Ligand code: SF4
């Protein structure tokens with residue numbers, strides 16, 4: 024009988040995963056600042072399995088510039104930089120299929136369980152994967 | 168469209184004046200855009216016209232401009248729920264065309280993920296159905312138990328949807344020993360849950376009141392309109408690709424099409440029968456997965472493990488191939504044509520299950536009431552954007568209907584153009 | 588009954604405000620508890636207040652083909668009608684404010700007004716969904732009014748046979764002051780229980796809640812009668828729904844469980860009154876919980892013909908049986 028379940032549910036914990044905070048804070052950045060400073064706490068995200076296909080990590084040292092990843096990428100995420108013979112990835116387009124990881128002959132690419140990638144700027148530093156970390160701002164992104 | 172309009176004698180019966188009510192393209196009962204125009208007599212439906220074409224995305228066209236590995240992931244995105252069914256049919260078609268073998272272990276893994284998808288899809292459908300009946304509690308409870316299989320899929324494949332498991336010539340990820348127990352655990356969970364599902368959906372008085380003898384598709388209608396999948400099986404048509412055209416390990420397992428008779432009910436083809444078939448298919452899928460896990464063959468995952476080699480092999484390949492797979496909603500069919508020295512498929516044709524079941528809506532709707540529209544619409548478990556074949560844009564704006572003859576002519580022309 | 592005008596106005600305002608607040612608070616509980624039973628977290632308790640405020644500041648859209656004045660008038664009438672009922676209900680230990688100026692029959696009529704107003708509003712909106720909803724509301728109204736009337740009249744009639752001739756048995760105040768449970772024999776008690784059951788079944792129908800929410804049926808007719816309403820008008824309907832919940836609950840409490848605790852606890856004066864008010868709120872909550880919240884999460888929506896059949900056959904039969912038992916009880 025469904026009613027038994029319903030009444031049991033009254034005292035059980037809800038199945039929904041809680042939002043980071045219960046109510047929308049007045050200022051999100053303010054809250055995040057406080058959290059960083061240890062003055063406030065938020066519900067942590069639900070842990071993802073280790074082999075989740077999340078953001079792709081790129082080890083430029085290993086990369087030999089063979090462009091195989093560029094060929095197999097279904098979403099055309101990867102741009103080949105002919106001068107350095109390296110690649111640059113625009114994560115905002117990525118479908119997280121990890122086909123590039125399979126294709127890379129020297130294991131320069133790897134999946135990470137990092138999935139919290141929402142951003143208001145699709146060219147933000149976090150969403151561009153390339154050789155020297157932090158150099159994203161310097162290389163002016165071209166619109167596709 | 169066979170549209171039995173009932174002749175109305177205005178003088179004889181003033182209350183029988185039919186009026187029409189539009190449902191869609193956006194409406195709370197529809198999860199995806201499609202347009203119904205219902206002719207009503209009071210609350211009774213006396214005519215229905217169905218207009219698809221709001222969600223065409225041109226995926227086939229896009230796929231014909233990408234190499235086969237890229238197209239594979241595009242095929243995965245035809246449908247979010249069937250996100251293994253389309254890649255399976257696609258890889259099957261390509262392997263058929265290029266003559267590539269799939270190692271036995273890869274076949275077993277494909278089967279397992281495919282059946283897990285069936286479990287999650289059917290449970291999802293049950294929740295949607297409950298919502299359409301105004302039974303939101305059942306929706307929330309069923310979707311809560313669905314999380315278990317989603318978690319399992321996530322840990323086996325690396326994602327909740329769009330599993331990215333099959334690749335032409337095999338599969339990309341193994342199911343290692345240490346993960347087998349996760350699967351076993353989830354299967355046990357669902358075995359225990361099955362009776363609850365049956366109680367909540369098949370023995371609940373208010374669900375019975377709303378689904379029995381509602382949305383009837385008779386055996387003959389199902390045959391005549393070429394209904395497929397659970398929709399056909401609910402009408403008693405013993406039709407299942409896994410039974411009729413066994414692929415992978417299904418031949419050894421002797422999968423049988425499930426009909427309401429397995430529940431001890433003479434098939435009527437109503438919504439209740441649809442529920443029976445889907446609930447029992449969850450049980451069937453559990454069995455299939457268990458057998459796969461027990462008899463899992465060892466060996467390779469891919470017959471051509473190196474991507475450059477695979478790309479080269481595919482580039483050389485020439486010929487046409489088909490792939491058929493019993494998706495949760497019915498048969499999904501892919502046709503592909505490859506030419507040597509062309510990386511892209513020269514032709515790619517997808518038939519999603521909803522396409523086969525669209526016409527079944529008409530007899531299902533006729534004679535029922537407005538209140539039944541949502542659950543009947545949901546009963547075939549429609550997926551509009553997988554199904555939409557064309558989008559009609561016209562400059563003069565007023566003409567939005569093309570008749571059959573013209574469509575046939577246009578598509579013949581297109582086929583000729585594609586096939587040279 | 589003579590109440591000074593100034594006093595009456597004050598009390599009236601308090602009752603109105605209290606009724607509105609209470610209605611929204613119960614709505615908050617309704618949503619929270621329903622969510623909890625469905626395994627969700629649900630909105631905060633004060634969400635209904637946010638909703639009303641938000642609706643109030645939103646644009647009030649009148650469809651092009653609608654009959655404007657009717658369309659705009661109906662929400663006001665609906666709220667006014669249910670708010671008026673508040674004055675006839677004994678709240679807590681207090682006798683109804685307007686007890687002397689109307690009775691149960693008036694309440695019966697007033698209760699039908701919001702449904703009628705929604706119906707007229709639905710027709711005035713001239714949208715197919717709203718029209719279908721309005722037709723359904725009509726059928727609903729015809730189905731549940733009958734058992735409701737039987738239950739109310741039955742109670743009053745039985746009381747009239749007990750109280751001295753000339754007492755105004757149709758006044759809720761009198762009914763609440765003389766709970767019937769203690770005045771009738773065992774058969775009568777069974778009869779009363781049946782009438783109470785009938786009233787509890789009518790309550791969700793009166794409030795258009797699942798399984799009887801067919802005039803609004805979100806998945807079928809996209810909100811039906813309310814499909815075209817927005818902004819201030821929708822807020823008024825929302826409020827009148829909230830107040831109506833309180834009214835229906837209070838009606839059941841006044842008719843069947845009008846007991847107070849102050850006598851038992853031996854409290855008098857302000858403390859006793861406060862205790863009674865709190866106890867009243869608890870009773871109200873229990874009634875709403877049983878007949879609205881649990882029912883609305885535990886069933887699927889019925890179809891209009893099923894609702895009609897349900898009310899015309901079993902529920903009417905039950906209330907008749909209750910009436911019969913009350914009559915037999917009197918003879919014995
Ligand atoms: S994960 Fe897929 S979409 Fe993302 S970069 Fe790699 S190949 Fe492209």
Ligand code: SF4
Pocket residue numbers: 085086087088089090091092093109110126127128129130131132
């Ligand atoms: S496949 Fe690997 S080595 Fe080749 S370009 Fe891409 S990242 Fe570099």
